[in-house]
Amino acid sequence: MSAPAIRVLIAKVGLDGHDRGAKVVARALRDAGMEVIYTGLHRTPEEVAAAAVQEDVDVVGVSLLSGAHLTLIPRLVELLRRSGARDIALVVGGVIPDEDVPTLRDLGAADVVLQDTPPDEVVRRVRAAAGRAA
Amino acid sequence: MFDPDAIERTAAARRDWEARELREFLARQPEARAEYRTASGLPRKRVYTPEDVAGIPLEDIGLPGRPPFTRGPYPTMYRGRPWTMRQIAGFGTGEDTNARFRYLIAQGQTGLSVDFDMPTLMGYDSDDPRALGEVGREGVAVDTIEDVEALFEGIDLEAISVSMTINPTAWILLAMYVAVAEARGCDLHRLSGTVQADILKEYVAQKEWIFPIRPSMRLMRDMIVFCAERMARYNPINISGYHIAEAGATSVQEVAFTMANAIAYVEEVARSGVPVDAFAPRLAFYFVAQADFFEEIAKFRAARRVWARLMRDRFGATRPESMRLRFHCQTAAATLTKAQPLNNVVRTALQALAAVLGGCQSLHTNGLDEAYAIPSEQAMKLALRTQQILAEETRVTDVVDPLGGSYYVEALTGQIEAEVHRILAKVDELGGTVAAIETGYFQREIADSAYAVARERASGERPVIGVNRFVEPPEPGTLEIHRVDPAVEARQVERVRAVRRRRDGARVAALLDELARQARDPAQNLMPVTLELVSARATLGEIVARLRETWGTYVERPVF
Known part of the structure; x- marks a missing residue:
């Protein structure tokens, strides 16, 4: 019997409305057989953490293009930790300067997926983040 | 456009050429691809001949400065003066951005364009918890x-046009700009510039919204009517395809969806009893310049023709100015890459050339660091120099619509125009623009195109x-x-709190009650009360x- 499908929450946090990347990723993951829930735009870290727990997802994929990642991601990590969701992997995407990538990983992001990453590679890396490396 | 004999001779020559030179050559060296298409997916021929323009009436091409304006909105175009070089800028506090403006003006920039931070765009004060991490x-x-006083300190608002990229909160920023100008003794009729204020494309593409569609459209109407009466040279809206394209739409969809939005605005204002010829001349547009060079040039030409026909035939406009499409253009940020960033300078220069050959009225060229952060001073200077080289060294500005009459460009212009009308008919079938937004038609189409592009990039196609x-x-x-x-965030938070402490709080409270009262009555124009509010130092939030x-x-x- 095959393993149950990976469940992913794709989330936009903060005020920026750039959702092109988030939606392409959501669709690529869905086409790869994952169960994808998309939060829609302008979510707070609180709303995203609550949705992740409620939907019992394996991975939260957060997209930010506003430059506010070093404010909002630590908050989200803290909220996920506090809600006891230690097994939910956090993947960050969007416009992220290279030098912020190690910082985000130290904060607890399982992966940081940058601009121009092909959809198939995103699928592979989300699968790896969920602990299901092919 | 040619006499039938000439077309017949051309067709015969073409058939003969196909049977001889072409066939022999293809046998020796096949073409790289089985079929060629534009970035929007329109079929592209190997070579264009007079046959391809035989069906285009000469009147469709016409002359610049005359309907349907295919060849340009003005008779002399850049021979009179070049396009406005308008690099967008905005970061930090009003003082920070003011310094960047002065730098750009010193470098030869000829128009200003303001970018606001996310909290301002979305209607939150800097000390709102939702603004955390995003201020400035x-x-x-x-x-x-x-903050607006600081932003324009020392800048002559009657002498330079100011474009403000602001949407759901546009009417408040317009009020602040007007109030600052009035306090300085400016004549409102001499102010020129634009507020973007195109809320429909927010629901469709950029996703910066606050209120539901209906009251948002009412705010649009209030701004357009206010400007029609008080600000003769000001564009109260910049109907924008740019964000639609950046969200993933093809160039054809960009023009079609933008026109669908424009139709909705014209209907909204006309419904309130203002004749179209009283406000249509101040409607302005904003398009992207993408990578597919000739498709983009044809797109701009097609957009002008579509608008002229819509205004004349659908809305009964009689003034040529009502049919004349003027547009700001920005090169395509989404084509710029993080890898090998110097390549972005070349991409941007070519896109800017397409914008100029397509007849833009103002232009922003992106910084090479677009995929990294908001632009550095160096990046903006290089982008501005790109425009200056185009305007002063290449001599492409010497002739109006230099590609007019090209079999290829005219055929492509006609193809795009036909596709746009096909999509507009589809939107009408769906019950109009607002209904199509509510059912997600545009959003779905854009998501499909974005996904197709992502796949094509991944496959190398x-x-x-x-x-x-x-x-x-x-x-x-x-x-x-x-x-x-x-330190910007803390500084700005302290500043807004200081203003709240200093002002007449009772007056602000009374004006806010008045605003709420007027908001419940759709017949009221909210601009006057908003002007009073901002002057009394009510905050945007x-x-x-x-x-x-x-x-x-x-x-x-x-x-x-």
Whole structure:
């Protein structure tokens, strides 16, 4: 019997409305057989953490293009930790300067997926983040 | 466009050429691809001949400065004066952005364009918890009229046009700009510039919204009517395809969806009893210049023709100015890559050339650091120099619509125009623009196109140099990146709190009550009370919060 499908929450946090990347990723993951829930735009870290727990997802994929990642991601990590969701992997995407990538990983992001990453590679890396490396 | 005999001779020559030169050559050296298409997916021929323009009436091409304006909105175009070089800028506080403006003006920029931070765009004050981490980051922070005073300090508002990229809160920024200008003794009829204020494309593409569609359209109407009466040279809206394209739409969809939005605005204002010829001349447009060089040039030409026909035939406009499409153009940020960032300078220059050959009225060229952060001073200067080289060295400005009459460009212009009309008919079938937004038609179409492009880039079918072709290992640290001053947020928070302490709080409270009262009556124009509010130092966040109570907020049903 095959393993149950990976469940992913794709989330936009903060005020920026750039959702092109988030939606392409959501669709690529869905086409790869994952169960994808998309939060829609302008979510707070609180709303995203609550949705992740409620939907019992394996991975939260957060997209930010506003430059506010070093404010909002630590908050989200803290909220996920506090809600006891230690097994939910956090993947960050969007416009992220290279030098912020190690910082985000130290904060607890399982992966940081940058601009121009092909959809198939995103699928592979989300699968790896969920602990299901092919 | 040619006499039938000439077309017949051309067709005969073409058939003969196909049977001889072409066939022999193809036998020796096949073409790289089985079929060629534009970036929008329109079929593209090997070579165009008079046959391809035989069906185009000469009147469709016409002359510049005369309907249907295919060849340009003005008779002399850049021979009179070049396009306005309008680099967008905004970060930190009003003072920070003011310094960047003065720098750009000193470098030869001829128009101003303001980018606001996310909290300002979305209607939150800098000390709102939702603004945390975003104050002054992607644009300038504006909470009260004092920030706008700082923004334009020492800049002659009657002498330079100001474009403001602001949407759901546009009417408040317009009020602040007007109030600052009036306080300085400016004549409102001499102010020129634009507020973007195109809320429909927010629901469709950029996704910066606050209120539901209906009251948002009412605010649009209030601005358009206010400007028609009080600001003769000001564009109260910039109907924007740019964000639609950046969200993933093809160039054909960009023009079609933008026109669908424009139709909705014209209908909204006309419904309130203002004749179209009284406000249509001040409607302005904003398009992207993408990578497919000739398709973009044809797109701009087609957009002008579509608009002229819509205004004349659908809305009964009689003044040529009502049919004359003028547009701002920005090169395509989404085509710029993080890999090998110097390549972005070349991409931007070519896109800018397409914008100029397509007859734009103002232009922003992107910084090479677009994929990294908001642009550094160096990046903006280089982008501006790109425009100056185009305007002063290449001599492409000497002739109006230099590609007019090209079999290829005219055929492509006609193809795009026909596709746009096909999509507009589809939108009508769906019950009009607002209904099509509510059912997610545009959003779905854009998501499909974006996904197709992502797939084509991944497969290499759509080459991107440095990303899927000629890839090199990354070289870190080649660019100087704009860094946000971490102290800005605290400084701005303190400033808005100081204004609240200083002002006449009772007067602000009474005006906010008046705003709520007028908001419930759709016949009222909210511009006058907003002008009083901003002058009394009400904050942007307070004004929006009060209307959110009255009108509620928009909720999207996302599609992907």
